[in-house]
Amino acid sequence: MPEAILSIAGVSKRYASGHHALRNISLEIRRGEIFALLGPNGAGKTTLIGIVCGIVNASEGRITVGGHDIVRDYRAARAMIGLVPQELTTDAFETVWKVTSFSRGLFGLPANPAHIEKVLRSLSLWDKKDARIRTLSGGMKRRLLIAKALAHEPQVLFLDEPTAGVDVELRREMWELVRGLRATGVTVILTTHYIDEAEEMADRIGVISKGEIILVEDKEELMRKLGKKQLTLQLAQPLAQLPGALAEFPLQLAAGGSALTYTYDARGEHSGITELLQGLERAGIAFKDLQTQQSSLEDIFISLVREQ
Ligand SMILES: Nc1ncnc2c1ncn2[C@@H]1O[C@H](COP(=O)(O)OP(=O)(O)OP(=O)(O)O)[C@@H](O)[C@H]1O
Ligand SMILES: [Mg+2]
Structure with missing residues (x-):
């Protein structure tokens, strides 16, 4: 089996409200794959991503990214991860270039205009580099979120519902883009409740329901077996x-x-x-x-x- 780049072992989450959002999740993500985490609303997808990215604390369990424990070795683990969040947040008056470069700086990395240019070009945002964010279309804003997440050259990219509320054409564009990222060696974990998206994109599929992983399988195998x-x-x-x-x-x-x-x-x-x-x-x-x-x-x- 190819090496695991992300390892989740026995993770549970109980929110302060008492809600048990995740129950004993164990999952290994392989380097270079596209993994789709498929589950209905409220299943715990965003919670799991939040825990891996250090935004939410797990109640139990252990997670490593590239061998770095996300609690003990937080900075090294976090530096390997790019996160494209479910909610669009925008610094409306900043420019595309500034937001993307700044995001890299947050990880303590030296400026690298050549890398930022490469990222913006690959997302068809280069000619918008000096545009203010409020002037971008919805699709451009989504691509900008990806640019921000890639600014520090992460090896693992989380896309939380990348195509929720997006039109058909833009969905296809996002799918192409994600496949392109995999081709550059990035491991992609995306959440979705669109089954066709998982079917279209994923190498492997995990199904999560009510805080439990109920199945993890190669997509082809899953289709064949069931x-x-x-x-x-x-x-x-x-x-x-x-x-x-x-x-x-x-x-x-x-x-x-x-x-x-x-x-x-x-x-x-x-x-x-x-x-x-x-x-x-x-x-x-x-x-x-x-x-x-x-x-x-x-x-x-x-x-x-x-x-x-
Ligand atoms: N901060 C919080 N405090 C209490 N409960 C929360 C909190 N965040 C999420 N939850 C609850 O945890 C459960 C899982 O939520 P989560 O956002 O992880 O689901 P999801 O699978 O991402 O859903 P969606 O598909 O709607 O994005 C839900 O019941 C939600 O109400
Ligand atoms: Mg969610």
């Missing part, structure tokens, strides 16, 4: 009912009798399709077309959260 597949056969002649000879198969008539659907487990070694096709031939049922469909991550997610 996915059901459905085969639809368009019949040459409609059927009024299923012939008794086909009763042994998990079949359903669809589209007013002009199609048959067959559901099978995508993880199984044996789909049973060969037997089905032979059975159809014996029963004298011809078909003119067929499609297969795999359940989406959305179906998987909904059934997981419901089971819990």
Whole structure:
């Protein structure tokens, strides 16, 4: 297994209100991956990020970033992390250049105009470097938050709901951008409650619900393991009912009798399709077309959260 760059062990959080926001979270993030933390509102995503970034104190547990304990060795750990927060905060009257450079200084790093320029160019903000923040569009402000988070050359970037309330085009742009960051070697952890976002972006997915991690899995593996597949056969002649000879198969008539659907487990070694096709031939049922469909991550997610 590739080396873990972030290690979370047995972390719990009880807020002063008594609310138990996280329960015994353990999670290892691999260097260079895009990890999506997927969970409904209030699941504890922002709390977990806040703890890793030192904004919220954990009630229990231990976290290291690049081997640095986030409590004992806070500065070294924090310097490795960039955070793009969920809430947009803006210093409306400052310029793009100033805000980004200042952010680097907060980490005690010497000025590096070449790095700031590279970051701003990569986020298509270079021609806005002298613009005041209040004059930027919403999409530019979001990109500026990323620029700020990258100013001190972090190895791990947290994006807390990067595309909440963002239009379709800007979402695509953000996805591209995040993939570009991974290509430069940055490890990305993003939270989202958009399933399609996790499906689109992530190498691995963790599902969090009511303060507990209920699943961590490679995305492909998750889709394969939990996915059901459905085969639809368009019949040459409609059927009024299923012939008794086909009763042994998990079949359903669809589209007013002009199609048959067959559901099978995508993880199984044996789909049973060969037997089905032979059975159809014996029963004298011809078909003119067929499609297969795999359940989406959305179906998987909904059934997981419901089971819990
Ligand atoms: N400062 C706080 N004091 C008390 N309770 C809090 C505090 N911050 C968060 N909580 C509670 O902890 C739980 C988890 O909140 P958190 O913000 O971590 O969820 P989230 O998964 O990020 O949700 P969202 O998708 O809405 O951003 C919620 O029930 C929330 O009300
Ligand atoms: Mg949140």
